[in-house]
Structure formats: structure tokens, C-alpha cells
Amino acid sequence: MIRRNFTKLVAGLSLAASMMGTTAIAEDMRIAVVVKALGIGFFEAAAKGAEEAAGELGGVEIIYTGPTDTTAEGQIEVINSLIAQGVDAIAISANDPDALVPSLKKAMSRGITVVSWDSGVAQEGRQMHLNPSSTPLIGNTIIKLAADHMPGGGDVAILSATATATNQNAWIEAAKEVLPNYDGVNLVATVYGDDLSDKSYREAQGLMATYPDLKAIIAPTTVGILASCQAVTDAGKIGEINVTGLGLPSEMAGCVASGATKSFAIWNPIDLGYAATMLAYNIHNGASTEAGASVPMGRMGSATLDSTGSAAMSDPFTYDSSNVDDFKSIF
Ligand code: RAM
Secondary structure, three states: OHHHHHHHHHHHHHHHHHHHHHHHHHHOEEEEEEOOOOOOHHHHHHHHHHHHHHHHHOOEEEEEEOOOOOOHHHHHHHHHHHHHHOOOEEEEOOOOOOOOHHHHHHHHHOOOEEEEEOOOOOHHHOOEEEEOOOHHHHHHHHHHHHHOOOOOOEEEEEEEOOOOOHHHHHHHHHHHHHHHHOOOEEEEEEEEOOOOHHHHHHHHHHHHHHOOOEEEEEEOOHHHHHHHHHHHHHOOOOOOOEEEEEOOHHHHHHHHHHOOOOEEEEOOHHHHHHHHHHHHHHHHOOOOOOOOOEEEOHHHOEEEOOOOOEEEOOOOEEEEOOOHHHHOOOO
16 A cells, blocks of 8 residues: 555656656747847847746747848858757848748758748748738838828938848838829939948938938838938938938937937837747747647737738837837837
8 A cells, every 4th residue: 555655656756757847848948039130229129028028938048149240141150050059949030031041941950940020031941920010011101101291292212221131122112012102202212221320321321412302211220210310410401301211219219309300110129029939939839830820929919820921910100209208218
């Protein structure tokens, strides 16, 4: 009897131990959040959201990493090192849709869960992609932001991030599609500041020099919009050229106060980092990524995958002098 109980006890203990073991493995998860480049405020805000998700989930470590500049080569090095470290998941905002595919495929073949967010990877290189918002909506928003303050129409230019950025290229394409709906708005150029402040500043200066009648610079990048605002301000062209696009209230409040920027838009980058982390976690733990599947993303609800394995988070929000100060301490 005693022996039987003892056997039962041992069996029970080893079951508990193996359950604990299983739990420990499931919970001891390292998620690498790979960004386009380090030092960009937008991604630092997303990292806060990733940490929030990890805290909620428990037993999840976030490795926030990325290259020092916005290149695919830099990201490939980072991915290879993450494969060598044996992380459990990679959630990446890509500098190029195709160049990262071979290294991400290698990661997946080693059992690493791969999702892209913000700026996507081609479908074969990831298990799903989370867009911040609907691409046509963002494309229309960035043109409308400019058009709303140009009643007589006129020349506008786009100052983008890198020429290979999946997200900016998709938004620009969508913007060009709706351009005919905006009478008199004339897109004269698209230039690339590579999400580097100094290069973006020089590109904005170049636009002003080449197009003296420019009425707006549309920068669908948080780095580009801030650098453009600085270039327009330094050139004494506030009131002449409106700088708009996608920016962070924390970085753009001064530009709105000075009048260099009438309005701009963005979604919540903290929510985006949070949602991407939740998706990586849930897919790693078995959530389906079939078309039509809904993957839970904590307090952000769930992401419903389309036929390309993509989903969108939420609509962008417009900021101007009436509300920018309420958000500038948040992101
Ligand atoms: C920059 C990056 C990022 C983009 C935002 C709007 O921070 O290019 O990918 O989503 O701008």
C-alpha cells in the first residue's frame, strides 16, 4: 500500500515535473523584434509595445535588434546571427521584400517562427505579415493630407524612405492610384532619404531647389517628415511648403506649432509592436496561418489573414494643432 502510494507519488511527481518542463519550454520563448534600423523613434515605440506584450504573456524575452542603417544586407547579418543564437521567433520590418527571403527561409527550416510587420517580406519568406493599416487607405490619406491644404492645387513631391522599402513603395503606389481624384494636385518627383535624417534633409533641400513652386512635401516616413520639416524651416519656407505624411506626435509637435506641418497621420506604433509580438507568440504556439484564419493579438483583438497571409491592424489617425499635444508624450 505504502509502496503503491509511493509509486503513485513518484509517477505524479514525474508527471508534474514533465508538465513543468513542457510549460517551461513553452514559456521560455525568445522573440527577436528586427527593425529596419536602430535609432528610429517609430521602432523604439514599437519595442515598448513588444515589451508590453512580453510582460503580459510571461516567460517571453524580447531581443530588439536591427542593423545600423536601413539595408537588406544589414538585416541578413542580423537574421543569420539570430539563427545561430537559436531564437524561437523573428518578427521583422523588412528593408526589402525579396532579399531577406533566403535567410528567413533558413530560419523557418530551423523551426524559427517568422512574421513580418510594418514593412513586409514576400509570402514565401514568412508565415504572416501584419500591415499597420489598409494600404489603399494609407495611400489615400497621405495625398488627402496634402490636398486638404492646397485649395488651388499645385506641385507636390514625395520624400520616401529606401527605394526597396515594401511598406513605403506600396503606399506610394496606392497614392498614385488615387491622385487623379485630386484635381490640380501634381506629383512632380519621388525621392529617397533612406530613413537617414541627414540624407532626407538633403533630399528635401534638393526638392526645394529643383521645384520652386512646390506646395507640399509628402513624406510617408517618420524620419523623412521630420527632416523635411527641418529643411523647410531652415529655408524660411514655412507657409509656402506644407510638410505632411506619416510622423510621430512626439517628433512633430514642434513642426505643427511652427506651422511647417498643418497635419500628419500615423497609427499607434506601440500597438503595432505589441500586436506583432502577440502574433509571433501565438503562431509559434500553434495558431493557424491559413487564409481566413484569425490569429489572436491580445488587447488588439485578432488578425484575420487574407489570401496572401496578410492582415491589417487599425486605421491611421490624423494629428494637427488641435490634438498633437495630447499625444506627444505617448509616442
Ligand atoms: C519610418 C519607417 C517605418 C514606417 C514609418 C511610418 O519610421 O520607415 O517603416 O512605418 O516611418
